[in-house]
Amino acid sequence: MPAVKPNQHILKIVPYVAGEAEVEGVSDPAKLSSNESPLGPSPQALRAYAGAAATLERYPDGGASALRTALAEQHGASPEQIVCGTGSEQLIDILAQAYSGPGDEVIFGQYGFIIYHLATLASGATPVPVPEVDFTLDVDGLLEAVTDRTRIVFIANPNNPTGTHISTEEVRRLRAGLPEQVLLVIDAAYCEYADVEDYGFGWELVNDDPGNTVVLRTFSKIYGLAALRVGWAYCPREVAGVLHRVRGVFNVSHPAQVAAIAALADSEHTARAKAHNQQWLPWLSDQISSLGLEVSPSLGNFVLIHFADPEQSQAADLSLRQGGIILRPVGGYGLPQCLRASVGLGHENERMVELLKDFSS
Numbered sequence: 584m585p586a587v588k589p590n591q592h593i594l595k596i597v598p599y600v601a602g603e604a605e606v607e608g609v610s611d612p613a614k615l616s617s618n619e620s621p622l623g624p625s626p627q628a629l630r631a632y633a634g635a636a637a638t639l640e641r642y643p644d645g646g647a648s649a650l651r652t653a654l655a656e657q658h659g660a661s662p663e664q665i666v667c668g669t670g671s672e673q674l675i676d677i678l679a680q681a682y683s684g685p686g687d688e689v690i691f692g693q694y695g696f697i698i699y700h701l702a703t704l705a706s707g708a709t710p711v712p713v714p715e716v717d718f719t720l721d722v723d724g725l726l727e728a729v730t731d732r733t734r735i736v737f738i739a740n741p742n743n744p745t746g747t748h749i750s751t752e753e754v755r756r757l758r759a760g761l762p763e764q765v766l767l768v769i770d771a772a773y774c775e776y777a778d779v780e781d782y783g784f785g786w787e788l789v790n791d792d793p794g795n796t797v798v799l800r801t802f803s804k805i806y807g808l809a810a811l812r813v814g815w816a817y818c819p820r821e822v823a824g825v826l827h828r829v830r831g832v833f834n835v836s837h838p839a840q841v842a843a844i845a846a847l848a849d850s851e852h853t854a855r856a857k858a859h860n861q862q863w864l865p866w867l868s869d870q871i872s873s874l875g876l877e878v879s880p881s882l883g884n885f886v887l888i889h890f891a892d893p894e895q896s897q898a899a900d901l902s903l904r905q906g907g908i909i910l911r912p913v914g915g916y917g918l919p920q921c922l923r924a925s926v927g928l929g930h931e932n933e934r935m936v937e938l939l940k941d942f943s944s
Contacts, residue, residue, distance in 0.1 A: 592685070592707045597915075606904045613931040616911040618743065618773075618885045620807035621928045622859055624842070625852040628808065631845035635838035643837035646827075650840045653847050654815060664789070664817055666826040667835050671772060671799045671814030675737070676702045677829040678797065678816075682766050683708035683734040690728050691737040692720045694745050694916050696770060699737040708734065718879050718887070719747040726760040736761060739770040740784050741777060744913045744923045746881025751783030758788050758796060766822075767796045773883035775805040775853070776860050782882060786817065794819030804884060805856050806846040811839035860884050863926045870936045871924075874943045885925045888939075893919035899942050906938040 606612045624632075647667040655662040668674040679702035683689050689703040693712040703710040711733075713724045720738055729736075738757070741748040749757075758767050771784040788796040797818040803809040813835055816826060846852075867886055868878045877889035890896040893914070900912055900922055908931070911923040924935060 590707065592704055595704050597701075603909055606907070606909060609904070609907050612904070612907045612909050613927055613934065614909050615925040615927045615931060615935065616909045616923075617809070618804060618883065618923075618925045619809050620805060620856055620884070621926060621931070622807060622852070622856045624807040625846045625849035627849045627852070628806070628842040628846040632811070632838050632842040635841050638837065641837065643833050643835065643840060645832050645834075647835050647840055650813075650835070650844055651815075653844045657847060658786075658817070660817060661820075663820055664823055666816045666818065666823050666830065667840075668814045668816065668826075668830060669834050670803060670812040671770065671801045671816075672698050673812075673830070673834065674799055674814055674816045674826070675699065675768070675770070676705065677826055678766070678768055679703055679706040679708065679735065681825050681829050686732065687734040688730060688732040689735045689737065690725055690733055692725070692739075692742065694718060694742065694918065695720075695737060696739050696743050697915060703735075715745075717747075718745045720749050720753075722749065722753050722757045722760070725757060729761065729765065733762070733765050735766045735768060737768045737770065739772065740782075741773045741882040743772065743883065744885070744911070744916055744918070744921075745879050745887050746883045746885060747879055748777065748779075748782055748882045750781040751785075752781070754783065754785040755788070758785065758791075761795075763793050763795060765795065768799065769796065770799045772799065772801045772804055774800070776857060776864075776884050777882040778857075778861065779882065789817050789819060794821055797822055802843045802846060805853055805860075806843070807856070808839070808842055808846060811836070811842055813839045813843045860926055863929065863932050867924065867926060867932055867936070871939060874936075874939055876939070876943070885923055887913070887918070888922045888924060890920050890922070896920050896922055899939065902942045903935065903938050906934070906941075908935045908938055910935075 651662040651665040685707040687708040690711045691699040769785045802813040879887040
């Protein structure tokens with residue numbers, strides 16, 4: 584046995600496994616396992632990233648000042664209320680570290696983004712997953728789970744991996760029902776894709792007194808910058824001050840910062856990415872449903888496909904991989920009977936449906 588030992592709560596963590604990108608014996612498969620943008624980054628972002636290569640000997644701006652200013656200008660916010668991170672995952676980690684610890688509890692939906700569970704364990708706190716209704720967050724259940732040990736409630740809206748959402752009214756009801764000392768963290772990674780009247784992720788709650796709501800955003804999805812790891816939090820000034828104390832000093836690289844600024848400015852590319860999703864998301868849902876498979880209603884850039892049982896899901900996954908399409912098994916989320924499929928390019932989506940049709944026949 585080694586002489587040095589980690590904190591015991593760390594050993595409870597099962598390391599995160601990312602979506603696969605390769606299939607043995609299959610050349611150039613379509614990776615539809617990680618909810619990445621099929622259109623890729625903005626050409627302006629690519630040029631900005633390439634230009635940053637000339638100054639790689641320089642440390643980045645530790646406060647990401649220019650990026651925070653650009654975000655503030657676009658969203659009508661104050662730069663002092665924005666904190667940038669190495670993807671929104673880092674911000675989830677440091678929120679859990681800063682606001683919870685041993686003896687505390689952190690609440691989230693049973694099918695919520697798995698990082699909530701892992702970050703809670705890493706902080707030493709106790710994860711409290713709350714059952715969902717029809718694969719959708721249950722606000723009453725979340726509120727009933729609150730105890731005097733509750734420190735944080737994480738929600739993703741739209742949620743990953745289900746794609747489901749709760750309405751603006753329900754988000755506000757959740758915040759109103761939580762004690763003031765409980766931090767509500769709203770993960771809005773997929774908000775740019777959402778386009779229904781009852782959807783709102785709670786941006787306006789951040790500035791409500793007493794300042795106990797945080798909204799997380801990312802450049803990994805619609806902006807197509809997943810490889811650069813850029814996320815940001817919009818939060819009360821007091822929370823921002825805490826996050827700046829905990830985050831890494833140079834946590835977002837200079838190439839990532841300039842690429843994110845350029846991506847933010849290229850509204851035409853973002854609009855094309857959204858239009859592509861608006862075209863293919865309902866098509867995929869309708870086509871897969873027509874095969875007799877249940878598909879959860881999604882506001883993201885992916886669909887959750889339900890099979891009869893885990894064995895059928897595994898068989899479908901194998902069949903799709905052999906045909907060059909990689910989806911995401913979600914047994915780690917407690918959904919062994921499901922596969923999550925990202926919206927891909929047109930020919931990739933059509934190929935996925937063809938393979939599912941062959942499998943179902």
